[in-house]
Amino acid sequence: MTKPILALAVAALLSTTATAHDAGDKDAKVTxxxxxxxPDVPGKSMKGVLVEYGPGGFSSAHTHPNSAFIYATVLEGAIRSQVNDGPITVxxxxxxxxxxxxxxxxxSENASDTQxxxxxxxxxxxTNEKELTFPIKK
Structure with a gap:
């Protein structure tokens, strides 16, 4: 990602208050x-999603659209994550x-119960994908 695009994404996430998902006290807030x-890849888009975890917060097990490649960067605190059957990593x-x-x-959860x-x-x-996260049915 180029620096101007990253700067725009960071500025947007610092100024936004819209919430796409905020169902419970421990659920992650996703915006x-x-x-x-x-422009050079017809039918594809880049979408930035801010995921905020309160202390002890988490996102339920999930998948993403079959077309999605995701690059996630931790901005604050620490995130415990497991993708597929890989190790749980902080x-x-x-x-x-x-x-x-x-x-x-x-x-996908906050590694801290206090921060x-x-x-x-x-x-x-x-580009036509509107839902970016699908819960895994147990």
């Missing part, structure tokens, strides 16, 4: 903060991870 069609502020099409995100955590997930996805 679409950036959306832009890719990512601290400034660290990143990615998900490729078809991945299952089984664990908040935030991450920015940047999706490259089919």
């Amino acid at each position: 679409l903060v950036y959306e832009h069609e890719l 990512y601290k502020a400034g660290e990143s991870f990615s998900e490729i099409p078809g991945d299952r995100h089984g664990v 908040p955590a935030r991450l920015l997930a940047v999706f490259v996805v089919d």
Whole structure:
């Protein structure tokens, strides 16, 4: 991602208050903060999603659209994450991870019970995709 695009995404997430998902005290707050069609890749867009976890907060196990490639960077605190059957890993502020099409995100939670955590997930996805997260049915 180029520096101007990253700067725009960070500015947008710092100024936005719209909430796409805020169902409970421990559920992550998910906000679409950036959306832009890719001019050289017809049918694809880049979408930035701010995920905010309160102390002890989490996102339920989920998948993403089959077209989605995701690059996530922890902005604040620490995030405990598990993709597919890989190890549960803690990512601290400034660290990143990615998900490729078809991945299952089984664990996505704040690593702290006392401090908040935030991450920015940047999706490259089919432009027509409106839902970016699908709960895994148990």
